[in-house]
Amino acid sequence: MQKKFLGLCWLLFMAVWYWFYLPPLSIFSQAFWIFLILGAWLAVALAYLAKFPKDDWLKRANLGQKSFKGGVRFAITPIPKLTRAFKWLLLGTIAIFAGIFLLNVTQSRVFRARSYANVISVKNASFEKDFPETDLSTLALLDRKSAKKIGDTYLGTIDKVSQFGISDAYRQITIGNQPFRVSPLEYKSFWKWLSNRKQGIDYYVKVNQTTGKAQLVRLEEAMRYSDSEYLFRDTKRHLRLQFPTKIFADPSFEVNDEGHPYYVATTFKPRFGLMSQDPSGMVLMDAVTGKSRFYELKDIPKWVDRVYSAENVMMRVDDHYTYQDGFFNTLFSQTGVKETTDLYNYIAIDGDIYLYTGITSVTADSSNLGFILVNMRTRQVTNYKLASATESAAQASAEGEVQEKKYQATAPTLVKLDGKAFYLVSLKDDAGLVKSYALVDAEDYQQVTVNNDMVSLLSQFTDVDTDRLATIGNTGKKITVISGQVDHLASQIISGTTVYYVSSDGNIYKIKASSKNLDDLPFLTVGDSFKGELGKDNYLNRVEINPKEVEETKE
Incomplete structure (x- = not known):
């Protein structure tokens, strides 16, 4: 009976831990090895505890006591010796951690620098000839914070406004060729989830990053699965129980071109050791029905905009430009060593989301050697050679132009107007509201033009009809x-x-x-x-x- 009770305690503890921790049951995951080893240690500890006499650990009143005529005498129960299982577990734990450590060391950048550098390939191109001219009708003018401010104001237009909030996600996607940020509603608390879980979530917010217009979209069928759900309808728990061996990131909210809501979770496999995870596919989960499907990288539907995370892209690009000539070259001569700049942003091109950032020498202070564009669905990387200022330098230059107003510059957006490279910078006040815009010449960042009206600003630098910016979404004008x-x-x-x-x-x-x-x-x-x-x-x-x-x- 005592052993059964301890066995049930072990099963209960492991089930509760798995319920909240949700480790993938895969030998390629470090989280799995931690879960397995700690579970084994707990099992051995409980088995060791079972060797004590029952009265010594269950009956606290008599624990360690013996009676005799003259009073009460304390007696120490003999401690059982270490079991063979305990010794083997100790050796096994040391061996597993040592193996993981050695594997990660031998597969690290110190020993496999060139392999890390060649995970991605980079296509070189000319900025003047090959970099696409900026389509003003798809120019993402709003950053995430600005989109969130606009989107959050629409919460008051729904029923049961006290029961719901808007998620902070505001994920950037494209619908058609237009850049949007989308975010679902969420339950404000556990108690409000209890009251509304049967009806589900009827809305999500969609903010056009070009026009700044937001829309509260009502779904024909309510979402039953989201990040704010509990129990089996929580997105990550639902996917984990459906795909127990898959290693995947936290699911992200997206909608397809027809406006149907999904959660997308990129799956990973280790490329070097157990630490260097790289995308291997994607799981798409219907937020209404909960049905999920795994796709290999080559089979992912085209409407999915973000397969690779910015962190993964930046890591692989840095590896490519840093370790071409080996690890020790980065410490000493640093011949040909380049790196990405501190800032990056996104551009919508032909219905896809591209990450762009500058490439600079490790010894450079405020100058770029060029730019890269990375397709966030395919991770195709193109390098455009162009000597220019860094994004941080452009930010500082734009802020300096209106220093008396103490505006703060957002991360610049790279634009090409009439064949020339510019940084487009939004300037915000202390309340986070966009008050002005600046165009900074990328090649000569001291040349800054500021205007409170975006159309008027762009019309000074391009032949394209900039009035389209003011009429998008308002075809009746x-x-x-x-x-x-x-x-x-x-x-x-x-x-x-x-x-x-x-x-x-x-x-x-x-x-x-x-x-x-x-x-x-x-x-x-x-x-x-x-x-x-x-x-x-x-x-x-x-x-x-x-x-x-x-x-x-x-x-």
Whole structure:
């Protein structure tokens, strides 16, 4: 009976530990070995305890006591000797930890530096020729903190607002070609989960990073599985019980292009020893039904935007640029040793999320040798050579331009406008609200242009119609077409771009010289006719000089 009781205690302890700890049952996981060894030690300890007489450990009143006529005399029960199982367990534990230690040492970067460097391959390309021109309609202007501020304001529009909050996740994805951050609602507490678990979670928040518009999306079917659930509907516990041997990261919330919610969990296998884990696939779990499926890397659906984490990407890129010539080269001569800069950000290109960061020499202070773009779904890495300032230097330069206002610069977004590299920086006040924007010349970071209006700022540096930024998500906006005759004409150069000022019928319009109108615009004279779409600050877009028909209309 005593042994059965101790056996039940052991099973109960291991079950509770597994319930909360959720280690993968895989020999390639260090968490599994810790779980196994501590469980074995507990089993041996309980077996050792079982060798004591029952009365000595269950009946506290008589523990270690013996009675005789003259009173009470204490007696010490003999301690059983160490068992053979205990000795073998001790030797086994030492052997396992020693084996893991030796494996990790022999498979470390000290001995296998070049293997670490070759985990990824990097394609070299020209920034001027190969780096994609920035699509302003997919430009992610909001960082995570700004998106969260906007999204959180929509909580008050739902029923039972006191029962739910919005998760802090705000994961960046693309829907179509547009960059969004999405985050599900969550139960505010255990007691509120008890009250609402049968109905599930009906909403998630979607914030457009280009327009800054948020939407509280109501699902046709409520989510039954989330990070804020308890018991068997907790996402990680649900996946662990379905895939007990898989090593995976914490599940992340995403939605597909149709808006259906999923949790995605990247799975891992060790590449060197047990410490250097690398993605091997992904588990997709339907947040409504809980059905899950494992995909190999090559089979992951294209709507999934984030297979590789930023931490994994940065680690592998640093390994590639650091250990090409071996480990000891990094300590002494440091020939050809490069590294990523301290900051990184994301760019949406053709429906995929790309991480970009600068590449600098280990001895450089504020200059980059180039940039890399990494596809977060495939981990394809492209290096674009371009001597430029680091992101941190661009931040400092943007803050210095408005130092009297004490704005704080966000992590820069790399943009290419008319073939030239710029850092786009949002400037926030102490409340975390975006008050202004800055474009910093990546090659000469002392050249900074600041404007409170994004469209006006970008219109000074690109031929592309920047009014699209203001009309995304608002297709019903009317476009005003202006036509007239030139009464007076003047020009000036603003940030390297010639701007023509046209006076017509008492109004002044601005036309920016671009590759689309450069042939005609220099020959514009008083008396000529013109036609164009009216943009912000009286800039004219899609300008025609001496059109066949001149009229002022509104569409």
